[in-house]
Amino acid sequence: MLPQPPMQNSRSLARQLREQALLKLAQQILRQDGFAGLTMDRLTALSDVSKGTLYNHFSSKEDVLTALSVDSLERLQHLFQLALNFNGHSRERALALHYAYHRFSAAEPTLFLCLLTAATPGVMEKSSPERLLRRQQLETELLTMCQTVLSAALADGSLTLPAGAAVEQYSFINWALAFGCNALFAPLRQLGLFAGLQAGQINIQSINLLFDGMGWLPLSADWDYQASWHRIGLIFSQQLMSDPLIHPTLNQTQEPA
Amino acid sequence: MLPQPPMQNSRSLARQLREQALLKLAQQILRQDGFAGLTMDRLTALSDVSKGTLYNHFSSKEDVLTALSVDSLERLQHLFQLALNFNGHSRERALALHYAYHRFSAAEPTLFLCLLTAATPGVMEKSSPERLLRRQQLETELLTMCQTVLSAALADGSLTLPAGAAVEQYSFINWALAFGCNALFAPLRQLGLFAGLQAGQINIQSINLLFDGMGWLPLSADWDYQASWHRIGLIFSQQLMSDPLIHPTLNQTQEPA
DNA sequence: AAAAAAGTTGACGGATCGTCATTCTAGGTG
DNA sequence: CACCTAGAATGACGATCCGTCAACTTTTTT
Secondary structure, eight states: OOSOOOSOHHHHHHHHHHHHHHHHHHHHHHHHHTGGGOOHHHHHHHSSSOHHHHHHHOSSHHHHHHHHHHHHHHHHHHHHHHHHTOSSOHHHHHHHHHHHHHHHHHHOHHHHHHHHHHTSHHHHTTSOHHHHHHHHHHHHHHHHHHHHHHHHHHHHTSOOOOTTOOHHHHHHHHHHHHHHHHHHHHHHHHSSTTTTOOHHHHHHHHHHHHHHHHTOSSOTTSSOHHHHHHHHHHHHHHSOOSOOOSOOOOOSSOOOO | OOSOOOSOHHHHHHHHHHHHHHHHHHHHHHHHHTGGGOOHHHHHHHSSSOHHHHHHHOSSHHHHHHHHHHHHHHHHHHHHHHHHTOSSOHHHHHHHHHHHHHHHHHHOHHHHHHHHHHTSHHHHTTSOHHHHHHHHHHHHHHHHHHHHHHHHHHHHTSOOOOTTOOHHHHHHHHHHHHHHHHHHHHHHHHSSTTTTOOHHHHHHHHHHHHHHHHTOSSOTTSSOHHHHHHHHHHHHHHSOOSOOOSOOOOOSSOOOO
16 A cells, blocks of 8 residues: 555665664763764764764764754654644644643753754754755644644634734744744753743743734633643653663763763 | 953953954854854964964864854844834834844844854853853843833833733743744745745734733734834844955865865 | 063874775575 | 675774964063
8 A cells, every 4th residue: 555665674674773773872872971972983882883884874973963853853743643632622732732842842852952953054064865855844744733733723713813824824933932942941951041930831821922912712811721731741641751762781881071 | 440451451452353353254154164164274274373372262163153152142232222222112122122133133144043053062062161151141131131121011011910920931932932933944044944934024923922912012903013113124224234344355265075 | 681471383192074995795596 | 505796884094173282482571
């Protein structure tokens, strides 16, 4: 039924598995030693493949980062799927999408930073075109999921677009706000700026303001979205957030710079 | 009258001038050859100082990026000052702040990307503490300027905080939205995603939604903020946006990788 | 004028990236 | 079973780049 699955299954399957293992390892290094600790030599040394093979998978070090960001987007897509299944009205489901994004950035700060750095020109310049394309495609799909909720809201009448506004504009604004909130919290966590503000609190408050501004019913005055936020959290807690690590022993390495 | 200006004026003045020239040159390279093209060797070769002297000014390559981001923040501060002087009601002045931010990111995409990359852990890890401190200080000042407008709005009654909300939260949300909008537009400009959306249009629309959600009077239904946006633009156009380039001849270099 | 302090230089060590000639391996052929 | 070949894997190597430091020059002090 599928269009054309590559015939050489044993080959390409092993290839895929190895690529996943390499990415997992890269992620591990990133978590442990920061971005400066991630070098191709180190990645080779800790893996069971050689440099040449590594470069058979990734065209450059930056390509590894882009690959990690693709990985992140796929996990995000999975979380978004959960959010869309939330049992509630449309504005709650939109809130669930924001929750998923927030939850991911909090649970996987390293990967979220990958998302940030992968959008940096220095990284994009040196990544393989195929992977960049894949990333763009995933981003489009995620955006489509957001627009799904908006369309549903328009259909059931809880949201009405002003004249001259398009669904894409609204989804863009949502994305921008979510991105801004989570991105700003990443570096600000260690800095003192905005100290004392809870990430979750700020998030839900921002979204409420935006949705109220959009006139999305029921307004925050008429509904306890704090409670919704909490209920949404439950369906994500049940689901496993992070997959088990493949290489738990990473101790025999020299200490980072 | 000044507290204690360093006595060795001729020395430190020359030093400051040279540092400015170096930063200008770095910016030039960045514009021309992208982030990959900026290397310390190249920066030295194109300047009239040696490597050692360069490292007398900047502790590392990343420190150069942080320095550029500090530079950007200073220019942003200048633009914010202009915005605060805009003759209008408080919500218009807030809009002017957003305009300044947007205008800067559009006019100086390279520097705006510096702001992004300088917040990256890989860069922060290797920048000099003094410069990082300076950056944080500037960010605080910018944020204070935002809060000034919010406080004024609270004072004149055009804005009222709901119970349990603080001014910092509101300024954070504003900052996050502005950052998200402009950051998302940066890579998307070259990509096809969101094609056909005008950055300025999206920006003003987002802000209107947020401010309406905050209940900031006059609401967008009762005031033509499109016209305000245009009027605000005038005071920025009069002011010079970009300073003249010091090294217009940058042609004798080898072509980038 | 001599000495001390401050500033500048560019060659060098170390680290990392990405390549490529060589080696290995799986699967087919006589 | 011996041989062959296409494709994959290897790791040594050249190139690049970062940041340092001993030697040298300029400025200031004595």
